[in-house]
Amino acid sequence: MTPDEIDALTFDVFGTVVDWRGGIIRDGTALGAKHGLAVDWGHFADAWRGLYQPLLGSVRDGRRPWVPLDQLHREGLLQVLAQFGIHGLDEAEIADFVRVWHRLDPWPDAVAALTRLKRRYVLATLSNGNVRLTVNMAKRAGLPWDAVLGAEVAHAYKPMPEAYLATARLLDVPPGRCLMVAAHYSDLVAACGQGFRTCYVWRRAEYGTGEKHDLPDDHGLDLVVEDFGELADRLGV
Amino acid sequence: MTPDEIDALTFDVFGTVVDWRGGIIRDGTALGAKHGLAVDWGHFADAWRGLYQPLLGSVRDGRRPWVPLDQLHREGLLQVLAQFGIHGLDEAEIADFVRVWHRLDPWPDAVAALTRLKRRYVLATLSNGNVRLTVNMAKRAGLPWDAVLGAEVAHAYKPMPEAYLATARLLDVPPGRCLMVAAHYSDLVAACGQGFRTCYVWRRAEYGTGEKHDLPDDHGLDLVVEDFGELADRLGV
Known part of the structure; x- marks a missing residue:
């Protein structure tokens, strides 16, 4: 070529x-400091990214209609927050964390x-x-x-x-x-x-x-x- | 607001x-000089642009399937060249003139x-x-x-x-x-x-x-x- x-x-x-991993660690660390959370944000980032292909797969194979990636990122975040035992984020904080993918x-x-x-x-x-x-x-x-x-x-x-x-x-x-x-x-x-x-x-x-x-x-x-x-x-x- | x-x-x-009008006049004038054409390129531009809505309309109302505007510009150009009695442009010149819309x-x-x-x-x-x-x-x-x-x-x-x-x-x-x-x-x-x-x-x-x-x-x-x-x-x- x-x-x-x-x-x-x-x-x-x-x-x-x-x-993406560094960005999630950066913003997760700031969120964790605010809420006094003891989280390994590298593991958190990997877990969030780990849900990417399964969630995309549900759209690709027609099990659900088209949704933009922001929506899939949100669904993945909610799962990972639960998995890491993180509760008490308000809706504005969750919406803002979903948008970390816009700020990489x-x-x-x-x-x-x-x-x-x-x-x-x-x-x-x-x-x-x-x-x-x-x-x-x-x-x-x-x-x-x-x-x-x-x-x-x-x-x-x-x-x-x-x-x-x-x-x-x-x-x-x-x-x-x-x-x-x-x-x-x-x-x-x-x-x-x-x-x-x-x-x-x-x-x-x-x-x-x-x-x-x-x-x-x-x-x-x-x-x-x-x-x-x-x-x-x-x-x- | x-x-x-x-x-x-x-x-x-x-x-x-x-x-658009100035761009067509500019490139039309150059093409005319090359071929010794006596054309009012302002009128030519108006005629070409005048075919825009009728050609778009044929796609909008479903008489023909979707085609990109480059294709409609080409069809309009061929009509206007005939209308102005301009013959003898080769395929490369026609394709290039269609792309005047990319160079406005x-x-x-x-x-x-x-x-x-x-x-x-x-x-x-x-x-x-x-x-x-x-x-x-x-x-x-x-x-x-x-x-x-x-x-x-x-x-x-x-x-x-x-x-x-x-x-x-x-x-x-x-x-x-x-x-x-x-x-x-x-x-x-x-x-x-x-x-x-x-x-x-x-x-x-x-x-x-x-x-x-x-x-x-x-x-x-x-x-x-x-x-x-x-x-x-x-x-x-």
Whole structure:
């Protein structure tokens, strides 16, 4: 794959662009201090994120109608609060904690490298995050997306094919000229299945010290990079 | 309406943010010079734009399935070229001329005022232009949209209610907290019908010297402004 074979870069967001675990620990710690809670917020973050795929699955397989990710995050939070024995948060605190996903910090290389990449390529999110979540995150962090697309506009959660195909269609770019960028091999396999080119990014701190990555040796991807700076270098921008 | 009653500003684009007539004249003149054509490009622009509503109508009323605006612009161009007796453009020239809609220049106040407005509000396009058209225009002109929404993501051309409602839903903002900004009264009437707040912008040069505006005296809109700078002033940003 050469740089001129690509028109658009589509990005997974949680874990790939932003640090969800660090953000939950940050805001959980502040909430815990306010309420005098003794909670391991890293474990809490992992438990909340652990409910992500089961909750998405209930929409993907048609057991329930479409709901935006904010709603699934809320349902997951209520379960995890109960599991950790945290009671006594009021509705405003719960609603605000759900929105921690709108306030996640980007990995340190992200904004500068995306700004470089934007000069030559169309940059779009291809996340399971809903549009408003992704817009709020971008405004706060300065992420320079050209378009916020993905699951909500497709009404299909990744890894359903329509999430990828609707995004490529709205960008008016053939899937083969879209480069899917993600820190998760499973996302890239699904994108590749729809004809996308693929780039794996190592985000070694995504799961804290408990590294948990899924890249096999015989991955067959187009690119594997350490961070977005290396991606920009490899694409010559 | 006070500034804190609004969360998101949604914008019509053609005529409201960018000068479609001037852009067509600019690129038509260059094409005419290359081919030695004697064409009044202002009349040509008006004729091309004049086919816009009839072509949109064929999709709106279900006579044909959804097609993006780029396709309708192409069909309109082919009609207008024939009407003006212009033959001999090759396929690459026709495809490039269709994309003049991606290369329209913003009105002089637009970029600076949108940059001010973006600090406080979510800014989204609510245009009949397709996503890629609107993205290309924004990249070229530096229009700082938070999200590119509107007709294509709704699969409904304005003034169909779903164009407005889908945009508000994706922004997760109640229609009553969205301010629709347009230089066309009919667009604002349709937005108002879905509960949007409304702002009319005078774009006195939209139709060249042949001013053609539709704002009645008893308009009942929330705001009427001379340009986006006045809108930013009125909203206190």
